[in-house]
Amino acid sequence: MGDCRYCEQTFSEEGTLREHLYETHGREELSRIDRKRVEQYVDEHGLDESDINADTDGSQSNQREHQTVDTSNGGDQADRWERSDVEALSTDDIVDKLTNHGIKTNEMAFRNRAKNLNSATTLSEQWEADYEVAATGSDQDFIWMAAQELWKRWASEVPNKERIYDFVQEGRDLRENGDRAEACDRWLTAWEYILAVIPDDSTTIEAADQTTPTFLSLEAFIRSLDSDLATVAEDDPTYYEHRLDFCGEVCESFPDADDELLLDFRHFVADSLNELNRTADSRTEFELLIEEYPEDPWAYKKLADSYWLGESDELSVETVERTADLYRAALDIDKPLEGASLVANRLEEIERRLTGAKRADHHGAEKS
Numbered sequence: 001m002g003d004c005r006y007c008e009q010t011f012s013e014e015g016t017l018r019e020h021l022y023e024t025h026g027r028e029e030l031s032r033i034d035r036k037r038v039e040q041y042v043d044e045h046g047l048d049e050s051d052i053n054a055d056t057d058g059s060q061s062n063q064r065e066h067q068t069v070d071t072s073n074g075g076d077q078a079d080r081w082e083r084s085d086v087e088a089l090s091t092d093d094i095v096d097k098l099t100n101h102g103i104k105t106n107e108m109a110f111r112n113r114a115k116n117l118n119s120a121t122t123l124s125e126q127w128e129a130d131y132e133v134a135a136t137g138s139d140q141d142f143i144w145m146a147a148q149e150l151w152k153r154w155a156s157e158v159p160n161k162e163r164i165y166d167f168v169q170e171g172r173d174l175r176e177n178g179d180r181a182e183a184c185d186r187w188l189t190a191w192e193y194i195l196a197v198i199p200d201d202s203t204t205i206e207a208a209d210q211t212t213p214t215f216l217s218l219e220a221f222i223r224s225l226d227s228d229l230a231t232v233a234e235d236d237p238t239y240y241e242h243r244l245d246f247c248g249e250v251c252e253s254f255p256d257a258d259d260e261l262l263l264d265f266r267h268f269v270a271d272s273l274n275e276l277n278r279t280a281d282s283r284t285e286f287e288l289l290i291e292e293y294p295e296d297p298w299a300y301k302k303l304a305d306s307y308w309l310g311e312s313d314e315l316s317v318e319t320v321e322r323t324a325d326l327y328r329a330a331l332d333i334d335k336p337l338e339g340a341s342l343v344a345n346r347l348e349e350i351e352r353r354l355t356g357a358k359r360a361d362h363h364g365a366e367k368s
Contacts, residue, residue, distance in 0.1 A: 021038050039214075081142045083145055083148070086142065086149045089149075091153055094149060097146065098127075101142075102133055103128075103133060114151055120161075148160075159197055161212070161213050168216065181239070191225065194216075195249065197211065198211050198253075203253075226246065237275065247265045247266075263296060267302075282306060286306070287303065295335055296333075301343055304350075307326075320353050321354060327343055331344060
């Protein structure tokens, strides 16, 4: 059930409230939260975004949603709040301004609320409901910004959705400045927050996406983070450990994700194990992939590579035979294999070695 604070109507479902706000009230009178409700309604019904406001598309709107109030309505500049304004206030000043809106809070009371929530916006909505606050527009924007800032000061160890944006954006800025390792560190922190705020029953990327901030495309984020971790690890192998942990968590967190994503991240796990010289563990992972995805040629190819590429010791006949069988399996699968000619060349080399190994065994047997 939801209430329209502008005309005091009550709606039994959130979707009905969104439709009412879209059809009845102008954007200029809506608070940030209600503007977001309208944007969600537009997205859900495939409407033209220009119907609500041209500044709602692209990264600028996402940044505005999390960083500043939409001031396009031409209101008085003095009444507009930006997050930097709230950040500049002392804690006492923030509390005093909340008190002026009828909201009473202190550190203990705030922490008691925050420990059961995962969103500063939700906390601000609780305040408004509990204290019957009638704030709209920039006044309401101050309230949610104050909740966000107090969360950072009073309950920083409790993850919330809004902080995800901060960490993602900090990572983007660091990457643009050439510090990709630090960028990965920020994004890994964002990932920890994502895991903390999504429901336990979100076993697919799509389900989890419904509960993460709207600026974030979860699959795009995790694929990009994996790519950057792999790049950074080439110069700093400690990041293979980070990549291993991250990719393992993706697979564990979304066991019902589509096969393409799971297969990719299972490969990344095996690749990371190999780079960490945990060869036996890497081979075990590839064996499991072959068992679970028998039509995936890459698992056969990579497992075969692990048996002889870079190996300085003399290979047994059994090992060479196993390697040849794996290369043949990779080539026999009716599925495109990029670099198939390379695999064929390696198979030829292995078969030559196999012939040589068998001859050596035969000569040895004759001598004995």
